[in-house]
Amino acid sequence: MTEPFRLTDPDRAKTLTEAISLLAPADPVKIVHVCGTHEVAIAHNGLRRLLPETVTILEGPGCPVCVTPASDIDAAIAIARTGAIVCSFGDMIRVPGGRASLEEARSEGCDIRTILSASDAVRHAKDTDREVVFFAVGFETTAPMTAAIVLDDPPENLSVLASHKLIPPAMGALLDLPDHGIGGYLAPGHVSTIIGLKPYREALDRYRIPVVIGGFEPLDILYALALILRQIADGTPKVENAYPRAVDDGGNPAALRLIDEVFEITDAAWRGIGTIPSSGLVLRERFESIDARKRFDIPEAGPDEGIPGCRCPEVLTARAVPSDCPLFGRRCTPLTPVGPCMVGAEGACSIWFRYGERRTP
Amino acid sequence: MTDRIGPLHGAGGEMMEKLLRERILVHFKDCHAGRIGLTELDDGATVDLPADGEAVITTDSHVVKPIFFPGGDIGRLAAAGTLNDLAVMGARPIALTLSLIIEEGFPLDSLERILASFSKTLAEAGAVLVCGDTKVMGHGELDGIAINTTGIGIASRAVSDASISPGDAVIVTGTIGDHGMALLAAREEFNLASPLSSDVAPIWPMIARALEVGGIKGMKDPTRGGLAAALNEMASKSRATIEIEEGRIPLRREVLGLSDLLGISPLEVANEGKAILIVEDDKAEEILAAIRSHPLGEDAAIIGHVTDEYPGRVVLATEVGGRRFLDMPLGDPVPRIC
Numbered sequence: 001m002t003e004p005f006r007l008t009d010p011d012r013a014k015t016l017t018e019a020i021s022l023l024a025p026a027d028p029v030k031i032v033h034v035c036g037t038h039e040v041a042i043a044h045n046g047l048r049r050l051l052p053e054t055v056t057i058l059e060g061p062g063c064p065v066c067v068t069p070a071s072d073i074d075a076a077i078a079i080a081r082t083g084a085i086v087c088s089f090g091d092m093i094r095v096p097g098g099r100a101s102l103e104e105a106r107s108e109g110c111d112i113r114t115i116l117s118a119s120d121a122v123r124h125a126k127d128t129d130r131e132v133v134f135f136a137v138g139f140e141t142t143a144p145m146t147a148a149i150v151l152d153d154p155p156e157n158l159s160v161l162a163s164h165k166l167i168p169p170a171m172g173a174l175l176d177l178p179d180h181g182i183g184g185y186l187a188p189g190h191v192s193t194i195i196g197l198k199p200y201r202e203a204l205d206r207y208r209i210p211v212v213i214g215g216f217e218p219l220d221i222l223y224a225l226a227l228i229l230r231q232i233a234d235g236t237p238k239v240e241n242a243y244p245r246a247v248d249d250g251g252n253p254a255a256l257r258l259i260d261e262v263f264e265i266t267d268a269a270w271r272g273i274g275t276i277p278s279s280g281l282v283l284r285e286r287f288e289s290i291d292a293r294k295r296f297d298i299p300e301a302g303p304d305e306g307i308p309g310c311r312c313p314e315v316l317t318a319r320a321v322p323s324d325c326p327l328f329g330r331r332c333t334p335l336t337p338v339g340p341c342m343v344g345a346e347g348a349c350s351i352w353f354r355y356g357e358r359r360t361p
Numbered sequence: 362m363t364d365r366i367g368p369l370h371g372a373g374g375e376m377m378e379k380l381l382r383e384r385i386l387v388h389f390k391d392c393h394a395g396r397i398g399l400t401e402l403d404d405g406a407t408v409d410l411p412a413d414g415e416a417v418i419t420t421d422s423h424v425v426k427p428i429f430f431p432g433g434d435i436g437r438l439a440a441a442g443t444l445n446d447l448a449v450m451g452a453r454p455i456a457l458t459l460s461l462i463i464e465e466g467f468p469l470d471s472l473e474r475i476l477a478s479f480s481k482t483l484a485e486a487g488a489v490l491v492c493g494d495t496k497v498m499g500h501g502e503l504d505g506i507a508i509n510t511t512g513i514g515i516a517s518r519a520v521s522d523a524s525i526s527p528g529d530a531v532i533v534t535g536t537i538g539d540h541g542m543a544l545l546a547a548r549e550e551f552n553l554a555s556p557l558s559s560d561v562a563p564i565w566p567m568i569a570r571a572l573e574v575g576g577i578k579g580m581k582d583p584t585r586g587g588l589a590a591a592l593n594e595m596a597s598k599s600r601a602t603i604e605i606e607e608g609r610i611p612l613r614r615e616v617l618g619l620s621d622l623l624g625i626s627p628l629e630v631a632n633e634g635k636a637i638l639i640v641e642d643d644k645a646e647e648i649l650a651a652i653r654s655h656p657l658g659e660d661a662a663i664i665g666h667v668t669d670e671y672p673g674r675v676v677l678a679t680e681v682g683g684r685r686f687l688d689m690p691l692g693d694p695v696p697r698i699c
Contacts, residue, residue, distance in 0.1 A: 010608070013681035046683025218681040334691055356674075356686025 007217030008045070016222035017050045023229035024052040030181050031055065031228055032174065032318040034062040034167055035188035036346020037216050043355035045218045057225070060318040061170045061270060062188065063346035064138045065091045067316060069269040071301030072163045073097030076135045079161065079296045080110035084131035086161075087113045087121040091344045092137055094337070098305065102135075118145040125158035133292045135161045140194045143281055144255040147262035150287055161292035162283055165268055167191050168203035169279035173270075174317055175207045182318065184210035184228035186221070189243045196251025200239045208237045215243040262287060271304055271340060272313035312339035315348050322349040323358055366467040371497030381495070384469060388476040389490050394456035394513075398491050406491035408456050408513055415519050417452035419443060420511040428471070428505050430547045432540075432558030433633075435508060436475035440482035441563045441633055442584070443512040448565040449522075449580040449636050451572055452514030454488040460509040461493070465500045475506070486563035488512070523598035525579045529667040530645035531603060532638040534567060534652050535560065535660040536611045537588050541630020542619045557615045562634035567655035574651050576644030581637050586690050589628045589675070591637055593689040597673045603639075604676040605665030605687070629690040639667065 033039065039059040042048060048057065061067045074097040080086040086102065093102040093114055106112040111130075115121055121134035132155075136146040143164040150160060167188065174180050187200060192213045200211050210231035214224030224242040231237050241247055259281070268280020283291045292298070306313065309327055314320035322328050322341065332338040334350050341347035351357065369376035381402075392399035395407035410416055423439040433441075440457065447454045459479065463472065483490060539560040546555035564582070571577060579599075583591035588610070596603045612627055620627045634657060640648050645663055652658035670676070677687040 008680045010680060010682055017682070043685065044679075045681050046677070046679040046685035047681070049684045050682055218679075218683075222681075354688075354691070356688040358686065 007219045009219065012219055013050070013222060016219065016226055019226045020055065020222065020229060021052050023226060023233050024055050025229075025232060026054065028054045028056065029183040029229070029232060030318070031057045031184045031186055031225065032060045032182050033057065033186035033188070034060045034171060035190065036063045036344070036351065037190065038062065038186060038188065038214070038221065039346070039348055039351045040355075041216050041218065041221055043351050043357040047218060047221060048357070050222070051225070055225070055229070057186070058318040058321060059315070059348040059351075060174055061273060061316045063341065063344040063348070064142070064165065065089070065095050065344040066312070066340040066347045067165060067170075067270045067272065068092065068095065068137050068163050069271050069301065070096070070098040070304045071269065072161070073102065074099070075293070075298045075301070076102060076133070076161055077105045077110070078298065079133050079292060080105050080112055082131075082296065084133050084296070085111045085113060085124060085128065086133050086135055087115045087124055088135035089116075089137065090114045092135060095340045095343045096307070118142075118149045122149055122154060122158060125155040129157065132158050133161050133296075134158065135163070137163045139165055139167050140191045140259070143263065144194065144258045147258040150262045150283070150290060151258070154290060159290050159292040159295045160283065162263070162281060164263070164281040165270065166199070166265070166279050166281070168195070168199040169276050170270060170273070171200070171211075172203045172207065173273060173276040173279070175204070175209065177317060177319075179319065180317070182209065183232060184212070186224050186228065187211050187213040189213060189215045189220070189246060192241075192243065192247040192251070194252050194255045196247070197239050197241060197249045198251075204239070210237045211239045213241045213243050213247055215246060269301070269304065270316075272316040274303065307339055310339035312341045312349070315341050322352040325349070329353060364469050366463050366465055366469065366472065366497055368465055368497055368499070371463070371495060377495065384473055385476060385493075385495070388473070388480045391489050392491060394489055394491050398489070399493065406456070408491065411515060414515050414517045417447055417450045417514045417516055417519050418511065419446040419450070420509065421446060422507060422509040424504070424507050425544070426504070427547055428475070430559055431543050433561040434475055434478050435506060436477070436479035437482045437561050438633060439508040439510050440479045441561050443510040444482070444486045444488060444563040444565060445582045445633070445636070447512050447514035448563070448568045449520070449582045450514065450516060451518070451520035451568075451577070451580065452516035453569065454486050454512055454514045454563075454565055456491045456513045457483060457488055458511045459490055459493040461495045462503060462507040462509075463495065463497050464503040464505055465497055467506055472506070482563055486565040520577055520580050522579045522581045522595050525595060525599045525601050525639045525667050527601060527667050527669045528642050529578055529639050530642045530663050531605060531665040531667065532640060532645065532649055532652065532661060532663050533588070533611065534564065534636045534638070534658045535634070536613050536616070537583070537632060537635065538616045538620065538627030538630050539613060540633040541587065542616045542627060545623060545625065545630070546619055555615060555619060557613070557619065560632055560634035562657055564634055564636055564657060567652055567657045568636060570651040570655055571638060571648050574644060574648045576641040576648060577638055578641065579639040583632045583635055583637055585631050587627070587629045587631055588637070589626070589687050589690050592675045592687065595637070595639065596675050600672045602668045602671045602674055602676060603665060604668050604670070604678065606678045608680045609662055609664045611660040611662050628687065642666070
């Protein structure tokens with residue numbers, strides 16, 4: 001009997017790291033990924049220690065709750081204070097808004113509920129006569145679920161506070177920053193199963209930068225990194241799929257149809273980054289009646305104010321690693337988070353803290 | 362007698378006497394570690410101590426959800442917890458106390474199952490129950506039952522967990538994460554069917570074989586916080602580095618699967634029938650063989666070494682060849698399991 005193929009196989013990992021060393025340029029190259037699951041896999045497996053010194057890999061805006069603007073959290077709290085039940089995912093409830101987090105609002109007496117999926121919000125709405133609001137955050141991976149409940153004849157007392165965001169425009173926005181220094185992108189496997197390759201081409205072709213979609217096992221990531229470095233070495237930047245066992249080039253057409261039917265694309269505010277054109281999803285006008293922003297008359301928000309001393313904005317734009325921040329591991333830990341990247345389980349700071357990730361060993 | 366615990370069962374009168382005689386004491390036969398034992402129901406018990414060696418004493422309180430779980434129950438957990446704390450001090454357990462705090466309405470047959478299991482576990486380690494106490498709390502004031510045990514053991518010289526040095530080898534006595542993951546799988550909210558069962562067991566008979574070889578520098582049972590917490594505690598107390606290899610840690614396939622599913626590291630959840638031994642390197646193979654000669658130690662392995670690279674820290678060499686720090690877990694990812 002042969003050994004089953006393992007995506008942690010040390011021999012295959014060695015082959016790939018040797019390839020990476022051969023392909024790595026003499027000058028430093030910064031590769032950015034935009035997915036908390038990638039960061040967990042990199043930290044958990046100690047992959048940074050396998051890369052040549054010239055190759056660094058950083059997490060950009062890959063944590064959905066981290067990039068949700070403080071103004072949306074403030075809106076959710078304002079809604080909860082009217083007596084409505086606000087439902088959202090666990091991490092979102094702990095992230096500080098402009099003044100407080102939903103968790104703090106709960107301790108004041110607001111009815112804030114942690115849910116595991118969009119359908120839980122529907123269930124809560126069916127169990128009560130009170131208003132129930134689903135605070136919907138996440139990238140292209142969670143937007144289809146929100147769309148599905150909007151289309152599935154939801155209870156009249158349910159509305160949606162949509163704060164969904166699109167990844168490829170954010171990847172482009174980072175490249176518009178003058179000091180980005182990004183040499184290539186490791187694109188997120190999960191998001192790509194939904195969107196396929198086209199949105200990356202539309203958003204990023206003009207930057208002439210390598211974009212390789214990677215899976216989440218150690219060998220997946222090393223393979224994708226090798227392909228990025230090969231594109232750099234060959235001078236042939238393009239969008240490449242290194243995760244074909246999960247990602248079809250065309251994405252998931254059914255999920256894409258759901259998103260398109262329910263949402264339209266709009267400019268959106270990203271925490272720590274600012275407004276990015278065509279990077280967010282708002283409910284289409286015909287779903288106005290279920291839009292919590294309309295139902296609760298939420299005003300347009302101004303720009304977020306930063307958190308003093310917190311370097312989350314630089315971490316979210318891949319211009320700093322968590323340990324560069326003077327608050328990291330001192331005033332700011334997962335038990336006493338200051339910035340959003342220490343709250344979200346997919347936030348770079350939280351992951352670096354939990355896995356003891358540092359510039360050494 | 363009713364089939365549930367009532368307030369009078371803790372009131373010190375006839376009801377309590379009846380509960381003791383008919384439901385509790387029947388589970389314990391040999392109850393003496395000295396002249397006066399449990400049978401006498403005196404205000405205390407006596408313990409005979411040998412002329413040489415050290416007496417070791419330890420105490421632990423136990424709450425667990427669910428009370429009956431795959432592979433054990435709170436009775437076995439309470440007994441093994443205290444027995445194993447003695448064992449990793451290098452002490453042969455001789456006598457235990459048992460303090461029960463029970464919620465009004467708790468089923469008496471469940472109580473008896475717990476006591477039978479406690480008694481059987483004591484016998485496996487060759488220790489006896491010498492005294493005890495029972496209290497009843499009102500309905501809703503406690504979640505079922507809580508158990509406190511204190512244990513006394515005898516060591517020729519107790520083994521601390523704070524005197525390891527570079528060059529020593531690190532041994533674990535079996536698969537890691539079984540108890541924590543089995544309990545997680547058994548919780549209703551996850552709705553999982555899993556073949557996993559807890560490793561809860563008294564490890565003294567296995568540890569006794571290792572002690573006979575000699576060369577043991579430090580021991581610890583990786584309960585709450587799991588392997589990660591225990592190794593960090595040892596590294597930190599001795600200002601040493603413990604470097605372990607991920608690929609050598611014995612892990613059940615079911616534990617790995619569940620760990621992936623729940624996003625909880627098997628290195629951070631409790632074990633209730635395992636020990637970490639830090640030993641002189643040239644004795645490591647002999648000690649490993651002694652541990653493996655006992656059924657509880659079949660899967661024992663040498664998982665790493667002590668170095669001086671990062672004092673007080675634990676380094677994990679990952680299976681793919683990377684390295685990272687393995688830090689103290691922030692909090693127990695599985696609350697209330699031991």
